[in-house]
Structures are given as C-alpha cells and as structure tokens.
Amino acid sequence: MRRRVSLVIALIAGLGLHAPPSLAQSAPAFGLTQLMARFGAVKSATAQFTERKYLRMLKSPLSDSGVLIYAAPDKLEKNTLRPQPETLTIDGDTLAIEREGQTQTLSLSAYPQIGGFIEGIRATLAGDLATLQRIYYMQFAGSIDAWQLILQPRDAKMREIVRAIYISGDDVHITRIQTVEGDGDRTDMTITPGSP
Amino acid sequence: MTVGSRLALIVWGCGMVLCGLVIADTRFSADMSAFLPRSPSPTQQILVDQLQTGVASRLVLIAVDGAPAATLAAVSKTLAAQLRRDDADFIAINNGDQAASGAAPERDLLWRYRYVLSPNVTPAHFTADGLHQALENDLGLLGSDMSSLVKQSLPGDPTGEILTLLGQLAQQKQPASRDGVWFSPDGKRALLVAQTRQPGFDIASEERALAMLDTAFAAAQKSVADADATRLRFSGPGVFAVHTKTEMKADISRLSLIATLLVSAILLFTYRSPRVLLLALVPVASGALAGIAAVSLGFGFVHGITLGFGVTLIGEAVDYAIYLFTQTAPGTSPDATLPRIWPMLQLGVLVSICGFSAMLFSSFTGFAQLGLFSITGLVVAVAVTRWVLPALLGRNFATARSAAFAPALMAVVAHARMLRLPMALALIGAVAVLALHRGGFWEDDLTALSPIPASDQKLDQTLRADIGAPDVRYIIVASAPDEQQALTASERLSTVLNGLEGRGVLAGYDAPTRYLPSAATQQARLDALPPPGELRARLGRALQNLPFQPDLFAPFLADVAAAKAQPLLDRAALHGTGLALKLDSLLVEQRGAWTALLSLRGVTDAARVAAAIAKAGIAGATFVDLKAESNRLLEVYRHEALMLTLIGSLVIVALLVVSLRSPRRVALVVAPLAGAVILTTAILTLGDHKLSIFNLIGLLLTEAVGSNYCIFFERQDWSDANAERMVASLVLANSCTIIGFGILSFARLPVLHGIGMTVAIGAFLSLVLSAIVTSRGVARR
Numbered sequence: 001m002r003r004r005v006s007l008v009i010a011l012i013a014g015l016g017l018h019a020p021p022s023l024a025q026s027a028p029a030f031g032l033t034q035l036m037a038r039f040g041a042v043k044s045a046t047a048q049f050t051e052r053k054y055l056r057m058l059k060s061p062l063s064d065s066g067v068l069i070y071a072a073p074d075k076l077e078k079n080t081l082r083p084q085p086e087t088l089t090i091d092g093d094t095l096a097i098e099r100e101g102q103t104q105t106l107s108l109s110a111y112p113q114i115g116g117f118i119e120g121i122r123a124t125l126a127g128d129l130a131t132l133q134r135i136y137y138m139q140f141a142g143s144i145d146a147w148q149l150i151l152q153p154r155d156a157k158m159r160e161i162v163r164a165i166y167i168s169g170d171d172v173h174i175t176r177i178q179t180v181e182g183d184g185d186r187t188d189m190t191i192t193p194g195s196p
Numbered sequence: 197m198t199v200g201s202r203l204a205l206i207v208w209g210c211g212m213v214l215c216g217l218v219i220a221d222t223r224f225s226a227d228m229s230a231f232l233p234r235s236p237s238p239t240q241q242i243l244v245d246q247l248q249t250g251v252a253s254r255l256v257l258i259a260v261d262g263a264p265a266a267t268l269a270a271v272s273k274t275l276a277a278q279l280r281r282d283d284a285d286f287i288a289i290n291n292g293d294q295a296a297s298g299a300a301p302e303r304d305l306l307w308r309y310r311y312v313l314s315p316n317v318t319p320a321h322f323t324a325d326g327l328h329q330a331l332e333n334d335l336g337l338l339g340s341d342m343s344s345l346v347k348q349s350l351p352g353d354p355t356g357e358i359l360t361l362l363g364q365l366a367q368q369k370q371p372a373s374r375d376g377v378w379f380s381p382d383g384k385r386a387l388l389v390a391q392t393r394q395p396g397f398d399i400a401s402e403e404r405a406l407a408m409l410d411t412a413f414a415a416a417q418k419s420v421a422d423a424d425a426t427r428l429r430f431s432g433p434g435v436f437a438v439h440t441k442t443e444m445k446a447d448i449s450r451l452s453l454i455a456t457l458l459v460s461a462i463l464l465f466t467y468r469s470p471r472v473l474l475l476a477l478v479p480v481a482s483g484a485l486a487g488i489a490a491v492s493l494g495f496g497f498v499h500g501i502t503l504g505f506g507v508t509l510i511g512e513a514v515d516y517a518i519y520l521f522t523q524t525a526p527g528t529s530p531d532a533t534l535p536r537i538w539p540m541l542q543l544g545v546l547v548s549i550c551g552f553s554a555m556l557f558s559s560f561t562g563f564a565q566l567g568l569f570s571i572t573g574l575v576v577a578v579a580v581t582r583w584v585l586p587a588l589l590g591r592n593f594a595t596a597r598s599a600a601f602a603p604a605l606m607a608v609v610a611h612a613r614m615l616r617l618p619m620a621l622a623l624i625g626a627v628a629v630l631a632l633h634r635g636g637f638w639e640d641d642l643t644a645l646s647p648i649p650a651s652d653q654k655l656d657q658t659l660r661a662d663i664g665a666p667d668v669r670y671i672i673v674a675s676a677p678d679e680q681q682a683l684t685a686s687e688r689l690s691t692v693l694n695g696l697e698g699r700g701v702l703a704g705y706d707a708p709t710r711y712l713p714s715a716a717t718q719q720a721r722l723d724a725l726p727p728p729g730e731l732r733a734r735l736g737r738a739l740q741n742l743p744f745q746p747d748l749f750a751p752f753l754a755d756v757a758a759a760k761a762q763p764l765l766d767r768a769a770l771h772g773t774g775l776a777l778k779l780d781s782l783l784v785e786q787r788g789a790w791t792a793l794l795s796l797r798g799v800t801d802a803a804r805v806a807a808a809i810a811k812a813g814i815a816g817a818t819f820v821d822l823k824a825e826s827n828r829l830l831e832v833y834r835h836e837a838l839m840l841t842l843i844g845s846l847v848i849v850a851l852l853v854v855s856l857r858s859p860r861r862v863a864l865v866v867a868p869l870a871g872a873v874i875l876t877t878a879i880l881t882l883g884d885h886k887l888s889i890f891n892l893i894g895l896l897l898t899e900a901v902g903s904n905y906c907i908f909f910e911r912q913d914w915s916d917a918n919a920e921r922m923v924a925s926l927v928l929a930n931s932c933t934i935i936g937f938g939i940l941s942f943a944r945l946p947v948l949h950g951i952g953m954t955v956a957i958g959a960f961l962s963l964v965l966s967a968i969v970t971s972r973g974v975a976r977r
Binding site: 053055056057058059060062063064078080083084086088094097099104161181183185 | 335336338339340341342343344347350351372373743744745748
C-alpha cells in the first residue's frame with residue numbers, strides 16, 4: 001500500500017505542478033534514477049489535459065479535455081469536462097468511472113486493459129525500477145528538461161492490449177503521454193500545468 | 197428359580213437381542229432441522245426446504261487473515277486454484293479473481309443470448325431513430341475512459357445489450373477487491389465463497405469437503421512466502437452442521453460418561469457392592485436399548501439429541517432399582533418388597549408416561565423422539581425391575597447397609613414441616629419475581645434456540661457483511677403449476693417492482709427471469725428484431741453523419757440474424773455457469789409445483805410493496821416478510837409447547853384423581869408439584885432472564901418426573917418400619933435423577949441445556965416441597 005501511494009505521488013508529481021524549489025536545481029549527471037528521486041517529493045498537483053484518440057473504428061479522431069487532480073495521500077482524478085463530463089478516480093486498487101450519473105467500480109488488477117496502462121505509468125513515475133524492469137522493456141533518453149521514456153510490456157498477453165507507452169517530460173513535469181494499443185489504436189495526451 | 201422368573205429372563209434376553217439387532221441397523225442423524233417443526237404453511241415449507249437443500253445451504257464462506265494484503269491475496273489465489281481442481285467436493289469457487297474463475301462461460305452465454313435476455317429489446321430500440329441514438333451513445337463511450345472496455349463488443353452489439361445485462365448483474369453488491377481478489381472492506385481478510393457439491397445437511401460429504409479445505413489451505417500456506425501466520429476461518433450452513441454434530445457427539449459421550457460415573461459412585465457408596473451396582477444398571481441399560489430401538493422403528497432414524505437425552509434416563513430409570521434395593525429390608529426377599537411398592541411404582545410410571553406422551557404430539561420430530569424414547573425406556577426399565585431383577589437377585593438378597601443414613605434422613609423429614617413458613621415465603625417471593633418480571637417473559641430470539649454457538653453465529657454475520665451478501669428480509673414468492681407460469685408470474689411481478697423502484701420504494705430486486713425469461717417474453721423480444729434486410733437498411737440510415745467506418749457493424753447484422761434462428765434459452769443451456777446457480781436459488785421445483793422467488797433490496801416501505809403486489813392480482817404471488825414470518829413461527833412453537841405442557845399437566849392430574857380417588861390425596865401430590873413448577877419458573881427467570889420453549893418442555897418433564905416422589909411420599913404409611921427405608925430410597929433416587937438432568941444442563945446445545953437445567957431444579961424442589969407438605973399430613977394423622 002505504501003508503495004502504491006508513493007507511485008501515485010510520483011505520477012502526480014509528473015503532472016508538473018508546485019514542484020518544490022529544491023527540485024529546480026539541476027543535477028550533474030541526469031538519468032532515470034535521478035528523475036525518480038525527484039518525483040517522490042511532490043505531494044499534490046493539478047494540471048489540464050487534452051487528449052486525442054485515433055480509433056480504427058472511426059473515420060476521424062475523437063478529442064476530449066479536462067483536468068487531472070491529485071489529492072494526498074492516494075487519490076487521483078481524471079475529470080473529463082468536454083465533450084461529455086466523466087470522472088475517473090483511482091484509489092489504491094480501485095478504479096471508479098462516473099458517467100451520466102452512474103458509477104462503475106472496477107478492480108485495477110482485474111482489468112488489465114485499463115490497469116496495465118495505469119499501473120505502468122504509476123510504477124514508472126514512482127521510480128520503482130525493479131517493478132518496471134519486471135513488467136517492461138525500457139528505454140530512457142534525453143536531458144532533465146527534455147526526456148523520453150518508452151515502455152513495452154514483457155508479457156505477450158499484455159502486449160496484445162498495450163503495445164507501448166511513450167512518456168515525455170521536462171524535469172518532474174510530464175508533458176505528453178502517448179499510448180499505442182495492441183490493435184493499433186492510439187491515444188495522445190498533452191499535459192499543461194495549472195487549473196483551467 | 198421359579199418358572200415365572202425363568203420365563204421373565206428368557207423374554208428379557210430375547211427382547212434385548214432383538215433391540216440390539218434393530219439398533220445395529222439404525223441410521224443416526226445429527227440434522228438439527230429435526231428440532232425445527234414441520235412447517236405450518238406452504239410458504240414456510242418452501243423456505244425451510246430452501247434452507248436445507250437450496251443453493252444457500254451449499255455455500256461455505258471462507259476468510260484468510262493474519263498477514264499483509266499482498267500475502268493474503270496470494271494465499272487466496274493458490275487456495276482457490278487448489279480447490280478448483282477438487283471436482284468431487286466443490287462445484288464452484290469464487291474469490292473475485294476474474295481471470296481464473298468461471299466468469300468466461302457466463303459472459304459467453306450472456307453474449308449468445310443477449311437478445312432474448314435484455315429487457316431493452318423492444319421494436320422502438322431497433323428503428324432507425326432508436327439505432328441512431330444508440331450509436332451516438334456508443335461514440336460517447338468510445339471517447340471515454342471506458343473505451344477499452346466497450347471496443348471489443350461494439351461491432352457486434354451497438355445497441356449495448358451486453359452492457360445492460362452486465363449492469364444488471366453488477367447491481368448485486370460485489371465485495372471489496374484488492375490485488376485482484378475479494379477482501380473485507382478493512383483489507384484484513386481475503387474472502388472466498390465455495391459451493392459444495394452436496395447440500396449442507398449431508399454431513400459426511402460436508403466433513404470431507406471441509407477436510408479438503410483444510411488440506412488445501414495448508415498446502416497454499418506452504419507455497420506462498422511469509423504465509424505461516426495466516427489463518428483460515430470458514431462459515432456456512434454445512435459448516436454449522438458439521439460443528440453441531442461434532443459438538444453434539446462430544447457433549448453426549450462426555451456427559452453420559454460423567455453421569456454414569458457419578459450415579460455409579462453414589463450407588464457404590466450406598467450399597468458397597470459392585471454386584472448391586474451392576475444389577476441397578478440392568479434396568480437402565482435395558483430401557484436405553486429398548487428406547488433407541490423403539491425410536492428407530494417408529495421414525496426410521498435416531499437423532500443424536502435423543503441419545504443425549506439418554507443421559508437423563510440413566511438418572512431416572514435407576515430410581516426403580518433403588519426403590520427395590522433400598523426398601524428390601526434385611527432378611528426379607530425382594531419378592532416381598534415388590535407387592536408393597538408396586539402400586540406406587542406403577543402410578544409413578546403412568547404419570548411419567550402421561551407427561552412424556554404430550555411430547556409425542558409435538559410437531560418437532562426431535563421432541564416426539566425424546567417422548568417415545570423416554571416412554572419406552574421407562575416402561576422397559578420398570579418392567580425389568582419388576583420381573584427380571586428379582587430373578588437375578590435371588591431369594592435372600594438384602595442390602596443391609598443401604599439404609600444406614602436413613603434414621604438421620606427420617607429426622608430431617610420429620611422436622612420438614614418447620615419449613616412450611618419459609619416455603620410459603622419462597623412461593624410468595626417466586627410469584628413476586630414472576631409478577632415483576634420485565635422485558636417480556638419469552639425468548640423472542642430464534643438464534644437463542646439455535647444449536648450454533650454465538651461465536652460461530654458472529655463469525656458468520658461478519659463474513660456475510662464482508663462479502664456483501666444481502667440480509668434478505670423481504671421476498672415475493674410466486675407459486676404456479678408449471679415452469680412457464682412461474683416465470684410469467686415473475687415477469688409480471690418485475691413490472692410492478694420496476695414501478696416501485698422508480699418511485700424509490702425499493703432499491704432493487706433479483707428475479708429468476710433475469711436469468712431465464714419466459715418463452716413468451718423471449719419470443720416477443722426476437723419478434724422485435726427486424727429481419728436482416730430491413731435491419732441493414734435501418735442501420736444505414738442510422739449511421740448517417742456519424743464517424744463510424746462503413747462496414748464496422750457487419751457482426752451485428754450477422755448476430756441478430758443468428759439470434760432469430762437459434763432455439764430459445766432454456767434451463768439446460770445455463771448449466772455450468774454462475775447464472776444456473778442464481779436461477780436454481782430463485783426458481784424451485786418441488787413435488788411438481790414451481791415457485792419463483794424474488795428477493796428485494798433496500799425496501800423503504802414494506803406496506804406499499806405488499807399493497808402493490810396485492811393490487812396487481814397475480815395468482816399465487818405472496819409478499820413475505822421473513823422477519824415477521826420467523827417471529828410468527830416462534831410464536832407457533834411457543835403456543836404449541838404451552839399447549840402440550842397444559843394438556844400434559846391436566847392428564848397427569850386426571851390420572852391422579854382416577855387412581856387416588858380422594859381430592860385431599862390428589863392435592864397432597866399436586867400441591868408440591870405446582871409449588872415446584874412455580875419456584876423453578878421463578879428461578880429460571882430471575883434477573884429478567886427469558887423462558888425458552890426448551891424450558892417450557894422442561895417444566896412438563898418436571899411434572900412427569902417430580903410427581904414420582906410426591907406419590908411415594910403421599911402413599912407412605914408413616915408408622916411402618918419401612919418408612920425410613922422409603923425416605924432413604926427417595927433421596928437416593930432423587931439424587932440420581934438430579935445428576936442425570938443436572939449433567940445435561942452442562943451441554944452446549946440449547947435444547948439439552950434448557951431441558952436439563954429445568955428438570956434438575958424442578959425434580960429437586962418436588963422432593964423437598966413434597967417432604968414439607970406431606971410430613972405435615974403425617975403429623976396430623
């Protein structure tokens with residue numbers, strides 16, 4: 001549980017808000033290990049996102065936008081505001097989606113379609129290299145103000161669902177998350193710090 | 197040895213051999229439902245049957261605790277995997293692990309039959325407008341975070357029937373989940389629900405399944421790291437049955453042993469002769485054997501509780517031998533004693549029979565067995581005392597020592613009348629206790645009568661709450677002559693309940709037609725689906741101005757055509773899925789009649805539901821409040837126990853009137869008995885305790901047993917030199933009876949405990965009061 005909390009904190013830290021001043025100082029040699037260490041310190045954050053989904057079923061992409069909110073100790077919300085209000089809440093292992101007044105609650109680990117993806121991002125941002133390396137093949141490149149991390153599931157079954165996750169960032173600010181699903185569908189999320 | 201006594205020995209010997217043969221062939225049962233009455237109404241009968249053989253009776257709730265959540269989850273998964281391999285004992289194991297459990301065949305089935313199962317399948321839903329609306333909704337879902345969940349089903353099911361069906365199933369509250377398996381809300385216990393192959397009352401199978409569970413858990417503990425501290429706990433009707441049986445066995449063997457030892461010790465101390473001791477036990481053993489054989493012949497099986505009741509027979513049947521031994525003066529023959537005490541023995545046994553025979557009419561099979569067992573046991577014991585013992589004793593038997601303490605006792609009895617005032621005060625006190633008793637006289641809690649220990653009941657409640665099993669209080673029962681009519685009734689009831697749900701009168705409900713709609717409804721839904729060409733045209737119109745790829749919905753067109761061509765869903769098709777389990781518990785066939793059960797959740801206004809159901813006028817449908825029903829049931833039991841006690845008492849008095857032929861003499865027997873009953877009741881209810889029906893039955897037995905002492909006291913000619921011996925034999929006999937019933941009051945099963953305690957107190961008070969009341973008569977004589 002403690003580990004999971006820190007994962008969420010790290011994820012939110014990645015959303016790039018209210019980073020403590022100390023983190024602004026640049027470290028001499030920048031690598032994945034240093035990046036992880038910096039994520040852990042951020043306690044709460046709010047950021048805006050816009051998302052485009054390219055689905056093979058559709059002739060044109062779908063767009064949505066909203067706010068990402070983190071509240072200590074372990075709650076994360078993805079508040080979609082347009083085109084249709086929807087709230088996704090992750091609390092420990094529980095995932096709740098509220099839509100049109102109805103709430104659906106799922107266990108993250110029971111739904112790898114969703115869980116695998118979120119778990120991946122969380123583990124990455126927690127700096128839990130051991131877990132990451134157990135689940136993914138990893139590539140890391142770039143500098144502190146422009147880095148990119150590529151995650152590819154080691155498990156063939158999981159690769160059928162998520163082919164790869166591309167995460168880009170500037171220090172402890174994640175700026176973009178691209179996901180390529182097993183069937184070729186893509187999601188491209190751009191993140192900017194601050195409330196709407 | 198005379199011809200008569202030789203004949204008696206032969207008859208006795210043959211009888212015992214026959215009893216032994218019958219007993220060797222007897223089936224013994226520990227099913228506690230024998231102590232539930234044959235139910236008065238058909239509705240209750242269905243409920244009791246459901247309780248005994250239904251799906252609910254097969255459930256075992258399992259908890260694993262004592263370690264961090266991750267460890268518990270790992271143990272849960274390993275344990276579930278082990279148990280799933282054990283087809284012989286378990287038919288289903290669920291721990292919330294969707295990857296491993298049998299959820300897949302369920303989803304396949306729902307998918308294949310979605311058009312006959314979904315209540316949303318109406319003609320309007322499949323017009324061009326209806327389809328357009330559904331597609332717009334799909335687009336919204338695709339753009340949402342649920343897209344990955346709906347993407348797979350969308351091409352075949354744009355109208356979202358599968359989502360409707362899954363949503364309906366999800367309405368039933370699911371337990372909390374951690375690391376992919378079920379947990380208690382506080383995360384301290386991993387939870388599993390197992391379903392045994394055999395019903396819960398099948399104790400042998402249930403025992404095997406639970407042993408398997410223990411083995412599987414031990415193995416799981418070994419294969420998971422750091423799992424040594426984890427602990428397995430389980431509950432459920434079958435678990436209760438096994439525990440009750442184990443407990444009953446332990447209780448009965450322990451208590452019979454203690455009673456036998458104590459009674460033997462007293463007899464040995466009094467008579468100082470192992471031979472006399474053995475002889476005294478002859479009527480007891482004969483009575484017990486005959487009692488068991490009689491119950492076996494009369495009922496086809498013998499309940500464990502009945503055997504437990506045999507403990508009391510040890511204390512009671514030994515009385516007859518004591519009367520014979522103690523009252524035989526040195527230098528005389530037992531043959532001479534018998535004619536003197538025989539009238540009293542005879543009357544005593546007759547009164548006891550009257551008391552016990554009231555129990556024969558109890559609707560509790562268990563009580564009826566106790567009655568038959570005791571009657572047969574006592575009759576045989578007294579007969580053996582009368583005809584067999586003298587033959588075994590020989591002519592010059594006498595227990596010189598036996599009355600050594602008699603003079604002292606006699607002195608006490610002679611002064612017993614001094615206790616008249618204290619007795620009167622005690623009776624006034626008792627009446628005051630009864631009058632001032634607060635909070636109701638009767639035990640209203642059915643669980644207090646239950647053989648299941650309070651700690652087990654508490655564990656069960658905790659696990660049930662954890663798993664989110666609804667505490668069903670309100671159900672609707674619809675009976676019909678055949679399956680289709682029962683289903684039709686369920687559908688009509690569903691319509692009424694949907695309306696009530698919309699108005700907030702109830703939060704939700706479960707009905708058999710969720711899993712198996714009636715054939716008529718299934719056909720109507722299929723008729724609502726347009727033919728292939730027509731559907732293609734309508735879909736084309738519906739897709740205008742929407743971004744879907746042109747041929748995306750080809751699977752939908754194919755599936756609708758296939759749905760219209762395939763046979764309707766029937767019970768057989770559900771076989772092997774979780775849905776069959778649900779249906780089995782909600783649609784029951786019994787003796788050619790079908791019953792649909794609809795369970796309601798979150799009822800805010802029961803009266804309104806009842807009124808709406810009544811107004812709908814659906815044949816055979818009844819709204820049942822299980823709590824009210826169980827209260828009513830308890831009232832019926834209590835009323836019956838009260839009536840049996842009253843009738844039994846009246847018959848006893850009538851018998852005394854006929855045989856004693858003197859109001860004064862009847863009063864001398866009845867008065868101390870009545871006093872003993874009043875005092876016993878007051879003692880039992882002291883401190884605002886409540887009376888259970890077992891106490892009530894105990895009071896009846898107090899009369900049956902206690903009356904014997906009153907009769908002996910009343911009949912005694914006090915000038916006779918034998919008076920001393922008589923008093924000695926009564927005190928000795930009474931002590932043995934109190935030991936028998938008193939030991940029973942240490943039983944953990946409420947039925948044995950309640951009866952034992954009541955009779956032990958009552959029998960003792962009967963003797964004391966009888967001495968006080970009668971010795972006063974002596975003084976006057």
